[in-house]
Amino acid sequence: MLDTIIKGGRVVTPTGAGHWDIGILGEKIVAVCIPGAPLPEAKEVIDATGKIVVPGGVEPHIHAASNVQPRIPESVPGVPNAGPRDHSLGAIWGGTTTVVDFAPVPNEGDIVAGIHDYISVWPGNAYTDYSTHCVYSSSNTPDAISRYSELINAGFPSIKIFTTDTKPPEGRIPISIVAKMDMGRLSDLMEQIAKHGGVLAVHGADDEITMYNYLTAKKRGRWDWHNAHLIHSNLVEDLAFRRVVWLAERTGVGMYFVHVTAKEGLESIAEARSRGMPVYGEVLTLALSFNCDRYKEEDGMKYHTFPSLKYEDDRLRLWDGLLHQDLAFTATDSGFTTYLDKIAGRNVLDMRGGNVGIEIRMGVTYTDGVVKQGMSLERYADVTSTNAAKMLGFYPRKGAIAVGSDADITIIDPSVKKSLSIDDLHVRDYSPWEGWQVEGWPTTVMLRGKVMVDKGQLLGQPTDGQLISRKVEPSILQRPAF
Numbered sequence: 001m002l003d004t005i006i007k008g009g010r011v012v013t014p015t016g017a018g019h020w021d022i023g024i025l026g027e028k029i030v031a032v033c034i035p036g037a038p039l040p041e042a043k044e045v046i047d048a049t050g051k052i053v054v055p056g057g058v059e060p061h062i063h064a065a066s067n068v069q070p071r072i073p074e075s076v077p078g079v080p081n082a083g084p085r086d087h088s089l090g091a092i093w094g095g096t097t098t099v100v101d102f103a104p105v106p107n108e109g110d111i112v113a114g115i116h117d118y119i120s121v122w123p124g125n126a127y128t129d130y131s132t133h134c135v136y137s138s139s140n141t142p143d144a145i146s147r148y149s150e151l152i153n154a155g156f157p158s159i160k161i162f163t164t165d166t167k168p169p170e171g172r173i174p175i176s177i178v179a180k181m182d183m184g185r186l187s188d189l190m191e192q193i194a195k196h197g198g199v200l201a202v203h204g205a206d207d208e209i210t211m212y213n214y215l216t217a218k219k220r221g222r223w224d225w226h227n228a229h230l231i232h233s234n235l236v237e238d239l240a241f242r243r244v245v246w247l248a249e250r251t252g253v254g255m256y257f258v259h260v261t262a263k264e265g266l267e268s269i270a271e272a273r274s275r276g277m278p279v280y281g282e283v284l285t286l287a288l289s290f291n292c293d294r295y296k297e298e299d300g301m302k303y304h305t306f307p308s309l310k311y312e313d314d315r316l317r318l319w320d321g322l323l324h325q326d327l328a329f330t331a332t333d334s335g336f337t338t339y340l341d342k343i344a345g346r347n348v349l350d351m352r353g354g355n356v357g358i359e360i361r362m363g364v365t366y367t368d369g370v371v372k373q374g375m376s377l378e379r380y381a382d383v384t385s386t387n388a389a390k391m392l393g394f395y396p397r398k399g400a401i402a403v404g405s406d407a408d409i410t411i412i413d414p415s416v417k418k419s420l421s422i423d424d425l426h427v428r429d430y431s432p433w434e435g436w437q438v439e440g441w442p443t444t445v446m447l448r449g450k451v452m453v454d455k456g457q458l459l460g461q462p463t464d465g466q467l468i469s470r471k472v473e474p475s476i477l478q479r480p481a482f
């Protein structure tokens with residue numbers, strides 16, 4: 001006897017999209033078969049006729065554990081930052097079933113215990129499954145870098161680094177995991193990651209040019225918030241990506257750039273890939289939807305997250321990369337802010353990062369990619385789930401509708417047509433996508449065989465999500481595999 005059968009839907013499997021029935025027992029997919037093929041009885045049958053059935057979304061980039069106080073103080077007093085519970089709640093409503101957070105690597109003691117301690121705010125607050133990237137910075141000792149194998153052996157293969165502090169000292173959040181790593185440490189770290197078969201995620205922005213842009217901003221009339229793209233400029237991304245790629249080539253590390261925003265950054269990834277390097281790119285839904293003209297609106301800072309939105313030709317080039325080859329997956333960089341948080345900063349120094357896109361990522365990518373630009377359903381599943389699952393070592397447990405995989409399944413109803421409003425969303429109080437026309441939306445979301453969301457009802461609990469151990473498939477680290 002099965003627990004659930006999902007029948008009648010157009011299902012995206014690793015071998016392509018087609019009409020398949022899915023059998024689920026416990027937490028796992030146990031059958032994917034042609035419609036009408038004999039399956040054992042099931043306790044529940046979900047009729048997905050007319051719907052699209054895809055692997056549950058994998059969101060590789062959220063900042064949740066760092067938001068729990070007193071790690072980052074409230075930016076607007078009395079308005080609490082959003083931690084794991086809000087992030088995973090937005091995710092599950094939007095069809096994302098697995099998320100990846102960030103935790104800093106300590107220098108002393110048991111470094112794996114340090115990571116577990118940092119994410120100890122997740123159990124009991126998780127509507128999704130989760131893991132964390134480990135973050136190294138220039139505050140880490142060479143000894144801590146040499147101990148990377150302890151992290152990968154504990155199921156945390158992905159390391160995040162920043163090449164910039166993003167803001168000059170007077171603008172930094174007091175306790176933040178955003179801290180740059182120098183090239184000396186980075187080259188050492190890349191060797192460690194390459195040797196042990198992990199993956200490096202890089203926030204690439206040239207620190208010296210960024211800081212000089214801040215230094216000269218007032219004099220050059222670039223102090224107001226709507227100049228963010230002139231501080232975190234195309235050149236800033238271009239130079240950093242190229243330096244990091246050279247270092248990656250010398251060390252052989254498998255890596256990706258987080259939140260690519262500029263056509264120059266994408267070009268640098270494309271060139272590296274054309275030379276056979278295992279270099280990949282992530283893009284934010286925010287950067288696919290908006291350009292820096294939006295900053296000029298009266299509350300235009302609500303569209304911002306770091307590094308910055310760029311120009312329309314950059315936005316179109318990002319779509320080109322996502323539709324074809326050189327960008328591998330979408331992400332949010334979610335650090336759930338409120339509207340008050342978001343509009344409190346009025347200049348390039350005090351404007352706030354973070355955005356609330358986690359709930360709309362799957363739906364908006366479906367509308368803007370599949371419906372409007374003819375993205376194939378296979379590519380849609382790749383860029384919202386499968387590729388991130390592969391890159392970060394969840395695959396094939398996550399990111400696939402296949403026998404043996406976790407039954408993490410999102411059902412999209414393509415007949416939903418609406419203008420998005422904040423009332424459609426479930427977390428926080430504003431959305432940059434207010435009024436966005438969508439066609440198709442996730443209506444049923446299943447996590448390891450349990451229906452979490454169905455027809456506008458939340459059925460899951462914050463105790464349902466689990467920490468998932470990861471291991472990256474070696475072929476992904478040898479050449480561009482997707």
Ligand SMILES: [Zn+2]
Pocket residue numbers: 061063333
């Ligand atoms: Zn981030």
